[in-house]
Amino acid sequence: MDTTRLTDVRQSLHRIPELGFEEHKTQAFLLSVIAELPQAHLEVTVWRTGVLVLARGESPARRVAYRADMDGLPVREETGARYASVHDGMMHACGHDVHMTIALGLLSHFAEHRPMDDILFVFQPAEEGPGGALPMLQSDEFKHLRPDAIFALHVQPELPVGQIGLRPGILFANTSELFIDLVGRGGHAAFPHRANDMVVAGAQFISAVQSIVSRNVDPLDSAVITIGRLEAGTKQNIIAERARLEGTMRALSSDTMEQLKHRVESLLEGTAKMFDCTYELDYGANYHQVWNEERLTESFISFVEENALARVERVPTAMTGEDFGYFLREIPGFLFWLGAQSPFGLHHARMLPDQACVDVALKVLVPYFSERVYLQSL
Numbered sequence: 001m002d003t004t005r006l007t008d009v010r011q012s013l014h015r016i017p018e019l020g021f022e023e024h025k026t027q028a029f030l031l032s033v034i035a036e037l038p039q040a041h042l043e044v045t046v047w048r049t050g051v052l053v054l055a056r057g058e059s060p061a062r063r064v065a066y067r068a069d070m071d072g073l074p075v076r077e078e079t080g081a082r083y084a085s086v087h088d089g090m091m092h093a094c095g096h097d098v099h100m101t102i103a104l105g106l107l108s109h110f111a112e113h114r115p116m117d118d119i120l121f122v123f124q125p126a127e128e129g130p131g132g133a134l135p136m137l138q139s140d141e142f143k144h145l146r147p148d149a150i151f152a153l154h155v156q157p158e159l160p161v162g163q164i165g166l167r168p169g170i171l172f173a174n175t176s177e178l179f180i181d182l183v184g185r186g187g188h189a190a191f192p193h194r195a196n197d198m199v200v201a202g203a204q205f206i207s208a209v210q211s212i213v214s215r216n217v218d219p220l221d222s223a224v225i226t227i228g229r230l231e232a233g234t235k236q237n238i239i240a241e242r243a244r245l246e247g248t249m250r251a252l253s254s255d256t257m258e259q260l261k262h263r264v265e266s267l268l269e270g271t272a273k274m275f276d277c278t279y280e281l282d283y284g285a286n287y288h289q290v291w292n293e294e295r296l297t298e299s300f301i302s303f304v305e306e307n308a309l310a311r312v313e314r315v316p317t318a319m320t321g322e323d324f325g326y327f328l329r330e331i332p333g334f335l336f337w338l339g340a341q342s343p344f345g346l347h348h349a350r351m352l353p354d355q356a357c358v359d360v361a362l363k364v365l366v367p368y369f370s371e372r373v374y375l376q377s378l
């Protein structure tokens with residue numbers, strides 16, 4: 001697949017972002033592109049809204065996998081790009097259009113140049129939520145194709161094109177979503193004493209929650225709690241009966257994650273007592289940390305540096321989450337940041353990775369898989 005075709009593929013995918021497990025058009029588009037490739041040694045399996053493509057090797061010693069996530073985010077795009085989203089209120093604001101394009105570029109190379117080892121291409125739905133990696137990993141389809149090692153990348157707008165970032169060990173945090181409904185009693189704004197105002201309860205809880213990271217977590221550890229969405233009330237002169245708070249928690253160990261959850265529950269109990277209200281709490285999707293296997297990561301770094309395929313920066317751990325962590329919990333591998341140079345960060349309505357990063361990724365990954373560099377460490 002040449003650069004023009006890859007650009008066209010990326011733009012087509014960018015136009016049709018879909019939420020987790022709703023990636024029907026995206027799946028159909030991927031299948032149509034895959035169908036154009038030489039089929040002689042490809043086996044295509046559909047799993048829910050995902051796709052698994054096995055490129056059968058000539059003389060396989062190992063089966064390795066390359067994974068790309070597929071879903072978009074509920075963000076109204078403001079990039080002004082010619083190929084902006086045609087799905088109102090949805091956007092590829094986390095670069096999964098680029099991830100899929102790179103995977104298709106790699107797959108097209110190995111459809112035309114048969115690899116020695118088996119390479120499994122994993123197009124995984126629902127990374128942003130509710131999490132496609134774990135159910136895919138547990139599916140019969142994946143079990144049947146299970147690889148010996150697995151790799152992935154994630155675009156990083158803060159790194160320049162031509163640079164990749166990674167580290168052995170923990171790269172991304174453990175995550176837990178947070179959905180809270182506070183339920184009180186609504187009423188007339190002029191008679192607060194006859195109602196139970198959930199705007200005030202919600203505001204109090206949000207302030208209290210800020211003390212968890214600063215006062216309960218060991219200062220030498222790291223954690224994040226972000227409330228990203230708050231909804232309450234219906235009109236300015238009606239006391240709100242309900243408040244809904246939606247957020248996410250991040251921690252570098254499962255113990256710290258348990259501590260965060262415990263403190264959230266205590267503060268909710270306190271809020272319920274203080275405001276004489278009730279609450280419902282749901283932790284939504286939880287992701288396992290991304291742990292890069294040391295030997296595979298180090299040999300990848302050496303390979304990229306020795307062959308001057310990209311500039312490598314050893315980056316600190318980030319508090320981002322990725323359900324790719326579930327694959328890495330069971331299968332050795334790594335994930336790296338791919339420099340994609342955009343003035344706006346991940347999840348921003350104006351985030352637009354530079355298309356040139358696709359070529360860099362392929363420049364690194366085609367020889368990595370062709371030369372079976374991973375074999376040194378498996």
Ligand SMILES: CC(=O)N[C@@H](CCC[C@H](N)C(=O)O)C(=O)O
Nearest residue numbers: 128129175176177248320321322
């Ligand atoms: C790379 C990235 O931005 N990943 C997402 C993963 C979402 C996890 C989950 N839905 C949550 O919100 O906790 C991230 O927000 O880090």
